[in-house]
Amino acid sequence: MGLTGLFLISFLLVHCGINACIFLNDNGETFNKAAHFMGTNLFIRTAEIGLFLGLLIHIIQGLVLTYENNKKRPIKYAVNAGNQNSKWYSRSMGLLGTLLLIFLIIHMGDFWTHSRVPGLVGGLPEVEYDGVVYHDLYAKMVEEFKEVFVVILYVISMFSLGFHLLHGFSSAFQSLGINHSKYNPMIKSVGFGFSIIIPLLFALMPLSIYFGLIK
Template sequence: MSWVSKTFNSTLGKKLVMSLTGLFLILFLVVHLGGNLQLLLPDEGQAFNIYSDNMGTNLLIRVISIGNFAFILLHVIYSIILTRLNKKSRPVAYALSKPQNNITWSSRNMGILGTLILIFLLVHLRAFWYEFKFGEIPTAVYDGVTYKNVFAIVSEAYSNILYVAFYVISMGFLGFHLSHGFASAFQTLGLNHIKYSPLIHKVGIGFSIIIPALFAMIPLVMYIKTL
């Protein structure tokens, strides 16, 4: 067995994969948010439709998208493996250790939070990605060029208060997940220092609040506009 196989089959190697895929997905969230915020522009969806068309036709972006799905899958698989390894190594809970005094609620429930986020992701992909690829989407014409009017599909989805509520609650789960995962990823990579770790922790907390809040704001604003 090569050193590469030994490394990634070890517990540390699995945590390394979790950290690297997690950091990539954090970067993806920022890019995805930038694109989605165009939904709020007062242009009847023109900017978002052009952006969506570029996302679907640009070869580099398509390759990155495939990589993104692969990283999500790896992140999920390795999280399941690590959770089982942790339970196997500690089959009996430490009843007297009072873990709530040592670690945060989010760190104790990363598995549950990750599962809830995965459920949201599957529903979200079915509602949008699947429709974009295989559904019948109306078109819009800008400067003589015809685009898929994905803005209309998104607007219709966000006119449903149940879906908006589901989305907003899911962003809350994402926030809790990020509040632990952000700093944990840096720590696993060995990027922790008595001087910089507190800053990384604060940045992580800010990120876990701001990014999910902005994502949640989008469907809320679009729903309010339908009232």
């Protein structure tokens, strides 16, 4: 879980970095070009296979782990004081992960499928910069985030992501055997910062498009 988790964290960083280009207020030009690079570069496309594999392993392992662990206490406690010895999000990783999985399916249906299987769900609008035609993924974003329900779903899902990361980031290191008095404070603070900044940036994207804060 830890290994695939850290791999997916590195993906989040890249994904968030590229999407944050929309905040440059250039009508999505930089973002569209960056997305074009990600969609056409052979190395990135190969890495994408690894990403799906990592994601699949993480999901299957997580679901199996949750299912297995739930069976280990056939008779539950009548009084449970779990909140006095651990964080709710640490105990709810299976639930948070399932919410993220549902979000992921919807999210990929919203964007990824339009780029990869346009024949099935309809392609993306196009735009021309300096005589070269690009997919206008930004226009697609603007279109998607006109709907208030979509915006709410995306923002709520980012809370799930934040709490999932709040446990997952440092937990990944512990699982890999990295627990050292010299590095623990760094892992803890970087993990805390990451869990807030990345989901916050992601959540700001639909919000700022919906409220017309970027052009």
